[in-house]
Amino acid sequence: MGFLGQLFGLHGKGTIRVSVDKPHYISGELITGSLQVDVLEPIDCNEIIVIVKGKEKVSWTEHESRTDDHGHEKAVELKLSERHKIFNQKLVLFNVEHHISPGQYVYPFQYQLPM
Incomplete structure (x- = not known):
């Protein structure tokens, strides 16, 4: 069974x-x-959903000089990073009354990303 099947409890x-x-x-x-x-x-189950999540991650390095207690300048490298969640949207693809019967199903979806 694939990862998604395990994650959603399909168990075979x-x-x-x-x-x-x-x-x-x-x-x-x-x-x-x-x-x-x-x-x-x-x-x-009672519905088929897709959750669309958007996040950003950025990292960069800055260089600066610092003076120690003895008056000597020393180059310092700073590694910085930031993370932000931008959106978390649940898309209901199909409402199910009681169960999904055996078969193959395809549920198309679309989501407009924010600017």
Whole structure:
């Protein structure tokens, strides 16, 4: 069983695969893709969702001079980084009444990235 199947508790009942149409997206673009679900045994659930998360991470190095207690200048390298969560959006792809029957399903989705 794949990682997503284990993560969502399918335990041998099926597999899940997420695919997007491009490997990279930038702000303002429309993400398009699909969720492929292969169900081997009935799965109890009430909805099929995709959660889209956006975050940024940046790191850089700064160089500066510092004077020690004896008046000597010393070059210092500072390694800095920042992380920010930009969005966390739940997309409901399909509402399920009681369970998903065995079969293969494809749920297309799209999400407009903020500017």
